[in-house]
Amino acid sequence: MKIWAIYKKELRLYFTSPVAYIVLTIFLLIAGLFFSAIFQGFARASMQMALQQQMGGRDLNVTDNVIRPLFGNMSVILLLLMPLVTMRLFAEERRSGTMELLLTYPVRDGAVLVGKYLAAFTLYAVMLVGTLAYPAMLAAFARVEWPSLAAGYIGLVLMGALFLAVGLFASSLTENQIVAAVVTFGILLVLWIVGWVADFAGGAAGTALTHLSILEHNDAFAKGVLDTKDIIYFVDLTLLALFLAFRALESRRWSG
């Protein structure tokens, strides 16, 4: 399978260069900082609750008070880091000229694209697996609602899939990695803040813009809610970005 060959090559490049390790370390480190801060706040609040409970209070909810803010913060870190994961994929091949050989092998553009995408996605999956440590620690002290947590992770997977697809698209446009990263970040940031703009716009346009916002859809998952409209949002945009990347590759091939 040629997709498999591309996949193995890209994954090897990630893990034989410092890129994968640096991204992993920084991501887990910052996420860990957020986790410990959020968890300390939660522990303090729980303690007070426990005192009040004797007067008829109730347990603090883990999903709302830990998972949701944690995942919200992780999303922001991802927004900053993911462009760096994908910027190399096509830009570097074009800069170094290896694209010339790659495109003259009997392999379909789609296979190249999917192979590279899956490799980046694998790195992302490893990052997410690393974060499982935090809920695991949490479970030792509080009651974690596993189905809500799973929904949160599904949200992160879908959002990361979109980030990577946008990054791949941007990388296919240029031979400059910095440009690829900045364009990725720009597109994602627009999708991120479009909700704020929507607040000003108001009316029907405002509602339409709100639907385009990553935040709007992502938060639902973090709350533990699985809604098809949120899933469709991420899947659609991901496919659109991959399709655009495919067209960028093809047009490069046929227009010089």
Next chain:
Amino acid sequence: MIEVQNLTKHYGSLTAIRDVSFTVAPGEIVGFLGPNGAGKSTTMRILACFLPASSGTARVAGFDVFRGSMEVRKRIGYLPENVPLYTDMRVAPYLDFVAEMKGVARSARKKVVADVMDRALIADVQSRLIRNLSKGYRQRVGLAQALVGDPAVLILDEPTIGLDPAQIAEIRNLIKSLAGDHTVILSTHILPEVSMVCGSVVIINRGAIVAQGPIDRLVEQFFPTSRIEVEVAAPRGAVRDAMKTIPGVVRVEERAASHDGIGRFVVESARGHDVRGEIFQMAAQQKWALLELRRVGMTLEEVFIRILAGEEREAAATTAADAVPEEAS
């Protein structure tokens, strides 16, 4: 095996090649020659399905490079001129990746990779990082990459650039050994190499084909006379006059090192007229000591230079003609 017809490629306003047509027969090794910027790499990139042509058609192994791109790509081995390689990979895993890309079956891959490494003389660096290889070794890895999968057609853009003399000889032998069941088109600036390796050549200048065909035919075409170098111990005037009377001699040219006592000449005669016998007879009759009598083979290099010089004259003539009305106005 390679048929190119009226191929034209524009880069924006610049026309890199214009109306290029040539064919390469199966099993042939063709040298693709031309000065820097003539359009060799551009043509080869189109043949390798990397660049689309602006107009015209190119067929490789029976398939159109545009419409049958995938079929063409299955049958070619391509070495781009700057040898782009994945510098962060090691040699053997890199070639294994190439083999996988070219659809070599998993069971055969190890053997195929070992085989091309042997042929390209890189088995000794197989576990080194490509980044750390010397230029010559990288060139050989590039060649090995083209040979993976034993493609029927090889498109090699300056395959021996950067190699040491011993390696050049080895790689030349390798390329020569491909003749017969492979079709090869290679570009180079080393003309003696072309005469050694290729049966015929295509010469391109300023984006247009200026000559093509078997090397000996081109030599005949551009040098219709054969030349003989003569050195005689005799008064040079007498020798010159005597030689001019020999039937078939077209021109007698005196060499710079000639002086009374020893005359040195280049004698041109109509092709097919070997006048060496007559010169010998003449010297014997006159009791002149004949010190040297040697046939001078015309090299491809001289043909190449003569063709390009002719081109330059033409170009100069046209620009001069163009310039006249401008001056008038």
